[in-house]
Amino acid sequence: MSDHPGAGERVRLRWGWILVCTLLGLVLLALAAYGEAKKWDDVVTGTLVNIGSALLFSFVLFFFENRFTRRVVSKVQAVTDAAEQRITAQAAEVTTRIDDLAATVAASAASRRAAATEHVDSLGENLTAMSLSVALETAREQGVITENGLAVPGYKGAQNVAVAFTQDSRSYSSANGPVTNFFGVIVAIRVDSPHPQSVFDEVPAMEWEPNIDAATLTDRLTTALRQQQKHDEARRLDWTYVFRTLVRGLQLAHTVAGPNPSLGGALLEMVTDDWVITTAGVEQISTGRRLSFDDVVPVHPVGRPAFETNTPATPEGLDGTTWETVRRRARPYRHYAR
Known part of the structure; x- marks a missing residue:
């Protein structure tokens, strides 16, 4: 299964692993109960209980961790999308302003060239x-x-x-x-x-x-x-x-x-x-x-x-x-x- 699925991903559960861990956890807890009845050493029974509990509830913890990860990824993606939209809007505005300025400069230069050309053209008729x-x-x-x-x-x-x-x-x-x-x-x-x-x-x-x-x-x-x-x-x-x-x-x-x-x-x-x-x-x-x-x-x-x-x-x-x-x-x- 994916360790950190995105907001839109579906998590594919591996039920075989979950079943194995659950059964193994139950076996270890049963063994710990048996050891308690037989007066085994407390360290051994405590270890069996801890390991068995961990295996038994590991799939539950997985569901909690996976949900938390999806929420974090979703929030980060939302913030990223919003930032990209703002940057895109600002870039489009700047591009528009630059295009407008370039068009204004080009029009001004064209106007000056046209005026200069018109003046030169008139020299042939009015050369002073x-x-x-x-x-x-x-x-x-x-x-x-x-x-x-x-x-x-x-x-x-x-x-x-x-x-x-x-x-x-x-x-x-x-x-x-x-x-x-x-x-x-x-x-x-x-x-x-x-x-x-x-x-x-x-x-x-x-x-x-x-x-x-x-x-x-x-x-x-x-x-x-x-x-x-x-x-x-x-x-x-x-x-x-x-x-x-x-x-x-x-x-x-x-x-x-x-x-x-x-x-x-x-x-x-x-x-x-x-x-x-x-x-x-x-x-x-x-x-x-x-x-x-x-x-x-x-x-x-x-x-x-x-x-x-x-x-x-x-x-x-x-x-x-x-x-x-x-x-x-x-x-x-x-x-x-x-």
Whole structure:
């Protein structure tokens, strides 16, 4: 039979053992009575009485012990079930709260992304210093671009000219204390330098202030480029393409913060319409291919880029000219290598 049956178990009695113990107890008691009549030693008769009584009433004690055990087990099981129900209810409540919080956070993030995307989409129709500054600041706060802003090609198929846009944040004092003015953009034209030790020649950057329209800004930048004796680059500059690619780059960057990111890191530069540089490396938009900075710009053991000696092979499907442009553009961002 089970020693400690549960609350719902039936006890299977072994009547053979009970009968044997009862008969043996009666025999021992009878033997003790016989010994008493024959004047046996008191120790012997007392022992026979004790053993016989124990055997005779052992099954009675079993029933009492078994009933006590069932009651204890039943109480413990009831307490355990109640505790499990409370824990389950509390866990369900916590899970519900976490799900609600996650949904709220996701909805808030989606709302911010939608607002940022809507603002970027409107840049093509209303491109001003203020609107672009807000778009760059929003993208930087969301971590989809860095504090260095975003660079794009100077014209379609450009191999040596890029235009960098950086949000301008300045602080100045007023009667009410320091005030931050972020409605400005720093625009710089970068031209690849012919000197092997230089990354690029940068035409003196200009600040696009709110009171300057886009046409005036581009005229000033083009003039500055000519003053640097870079007439061919000035002639090739296509500002319509520059601004259109800038808007596309910001739209692409905002996918980094979405549920299905198109890029592996914050966007740094649009090299071509299909190849970009991010903090994760060099990426191809159309295929999702990603190359690490180590694959694009190897480094000597001493830490200097092996740009001229250890040239990586051109990836399959990419022409040599575009590959060299990508590698050249990736050099300034080598410190993002993980």
